[in-house]
Amino acid sequence: MPSFNAVLLNLLLPVILAVIFFRSSALTTLRDGVKPLFTHNRLESNDTVVAGPAGQLAEAIDALLSPHFLLSLVVSVISVYVFVYLYQLFFVPLNWTRTEGDVGYILDDRGGKSKMDVANEIRRRRRMGDIPPVYPNGWFALFRSFQVQKEPRSICALGHELVVYRGESGQVFVVDAYCPHLGANLGVGGQIRGDCLECPFHGWTFRGDDGKCVKVPYAEKVPDFAKIRSWPCLERNGEIYVWHHAEGAEPTWFPLEVEEITSGKMKYHGITEHFINAHVEEVPENGADIAHLGHLHSPIMFLGRDLRVIYNLFWSFAKHEWQGTWEIDEENKHTGTLSLKHKCTVFGIPLPLLSVTAEAVQVGPGIVHLVIHHWLFGDAILIHTITPVEPLKQKLTHCCWSKSFPRFAAKLVLFAECLQVERDMMVWNHKTYLSKPVLVKEDSLIAKHRRWYSQFYSENSPRYTEKKTEMSW
Numbered sequence: 147m148p149s150f151n152a153v154l155l156n157l158l159l160p161v162i163l164a165v166i167f168f169r170s171s172a173l174t175t176l177r178d179g180v181k182p183l184f185t186h187n188r189l190e191s192n193d194t195v196v197a198g199p200a201g202q203l204a205e206a207i208d209a210l211l212s213p214h215f216l217l218s219l220v221v222s223v224i225s226v227y228v229f230v231y232l233y234q235l236f237f238v239p240l241n242w243t244r245t246e247g248d249v250g251y252i253l254d255d256r257g258g259k260s261k262m263d264v265a266n267e268i269r270r271r272r273r274m275g276d277i278p279p280v281y282p283n284g285w286f287a288l289f290r291s292f293q294v295q296k297e298p299r300s301i302c303a304l305g306h307e308l309v310v311y312r313g314e315s316g317q318v319f320v321v322d323a324y325c326p327h328l329g330a331n332l333g334v335g336g337q338i339r340g341d342c343l344e345c346p347f348h349g350w351t352f353r354g355d356d357g358k359c360v361k362v363p364y365a366e367k368v369p370d371f372a373k374i375r376s377w378p379c380l381e382r383n384g385e386i387y388v389w390h391h392a393e394g395a396e397p398t399w400f401p402l403e404v405e406e407i408t409s410g411k412m413k414y415h416g417i418t419e420h421f422i423n424a425h426v427e428e429v430p431e432n433g434a435d436i437a438h439l440g441h442l443h444s445p446i447m448f449l450g451r452d453l454r455v456i457y458n459l460f461w462s463f464a465k466h467e468w469q470g471t472w473e474i475d476e477e478n479k480h481t482g483t484l485s486l487k488h489k490c491t492v493f494g495i496p497l498p499l500l501s502v503t504a505e506a507v508q509v510g511p512g513i514v515h516l517v518i519h520h521w522l523f524g525d526a527i528l529i530h531t532i533t534p535v536e537p538l539k540q541k542l543t544h545c546c547w548s549k550s551f552p553r554f555a556a557k558l559v560l561f562a563e564c565l566q567v568e569r570d571m572m573v574w575n576h577k578t579y580l581s582k583p584v585l586v587k588e589d590s591l592i593a594k595h596r597r598w599y600s601q602f603y604s605e606n607s608p609r610y611t612e613k614k615t616e617m618s619w
């Protein structure tokens with residue numbers, strides 16, 4: 147089903163273009179010059195015939211090439227594109243997807259390698275020391291609700307191949323992808339039957355809520371042991387979350403519900419997606435690393451994301467200023483909050499339109515609700531999720547919601563947040579995790595955050611071990 151935006155671009159745009167052309171005076175000249183070719187119209191006494199149809203054609207071509215016509219053509223095309231740009235800015239949610247390797251890598255002197263090759267090379271070469279387990283216990287986002295509708299969706303998360311589908315009752319299920327019969331992937335051609343999923347290979351059918359096989363189309367009896375793993379999951383705030391626990395324990399806490407999203411009072415303003423090559427804990431730890439705010443996130447955002455250019459002294463008269471503190475919620479131990487004050491200043495003078503206060507509420511190891519308060523536009527919330535794909539590869543998403551922010555302002559907030567995160571990504575993608583970092587007193591929140599985060603690991607939490615090849619000479 148084409149989006150409204152695509153319809154606008156492909157159908158309405160040529161129509162608008164044609165209307166503007168038709169109304170231009172140059173085209174009127176052209177049209178009047180060509181008319182006798184098609185209409186055999188009567189000549190008025192004062193009409194001048196140049197040289198029959200050939201002359202009229204020459205006149206038409208002259209009109210087409212006249213500066214007046216060319217100028218109006220250029221103005222018309224620019225007007226249409228400005229119109230489309232403004233329409234997108236003010237009415238279309240942001241959709242910004244970066245593939246792996248897009249952000250944070252330096253391609254110079256890499257002998258023509260692709261961004262993906264460079265990302266893989268750096269990941270392979272990087273020294274990872276004594277790192278914490280790679281898949282913490284908690285809720286992790288797999289998809290946005292609108293991404294799972296009629297078709298089952300495959301995804302790799304937490305080192306597993308999974309299938310997410312919406313049964314005919316509307317309920318969402320998450321199951322292991324591989325069929326226990328002969329191993330077909332249920333996410334590739336699997337069919338939804340009621341709340342069950344039918345394998346594309348021989349038609350075995352599995353129940354979503356407990357994974358039990360309920361039908362083998364060609365067998366008299368369904369074996370009791372025929373089942374797939376069904377994962378605890380829930381849909382909240384427009385996200386589909388799965389529960390992961392290394393010991394298989396039931397959830398002891400749940401993602402916070404934002405009532406205004408559930409009730410539809412908040413409007414959706416867009417999504418961004420990134421892949422990060424780093425240990426999962428690096429990302430939330432950023433919230434307790436107050437010192438990096440005043441350095442990495444200080445250069446004005448128009449300088450971009452490339453760490454090689456943002457520290458430009460010429461532009462240092464304009465910068466972002468941050469004050470923050472991070473605390474654990476004593477009643478809900480799985481929750482920690484970074485409280486932030488942000489100002490944008492030019493020669494030390496704050497720009498009120500670009501100043502906000504915010505709370506980044508970390509809910510478990512993989513969810514953050516970044517609540518932004520703006521004195522003019524009201525409140526917006528960025529639901530930020532981080533999901534391990536593989537041991538050292540994370541998927542990061544941000545979805546922006548607000549009831550009062552105008553669309554362009556909400557998109558600017560989302561864009562600014564992601565631009566700042568892309569600066570972090572350039573660090574994360576290249577750094578190593580130090581289990582014993584050298585910290586000063588002012589870094590004490592980092593150590594506090596590590597102690598807090600360790601509650602999400604348990605005895606059987608999967609660990610990453612580097613395979614080292616011994617070289618003997």
Ligand code: FES
Binds near residue numbers: 326327330347
């Ligand atoms: S592999 Fe799935 S039914 Fe045979």
Ligand SMILES: [Fe+2]
Binds near residue numbers: 442
């Ligand atoms: Fe950061």
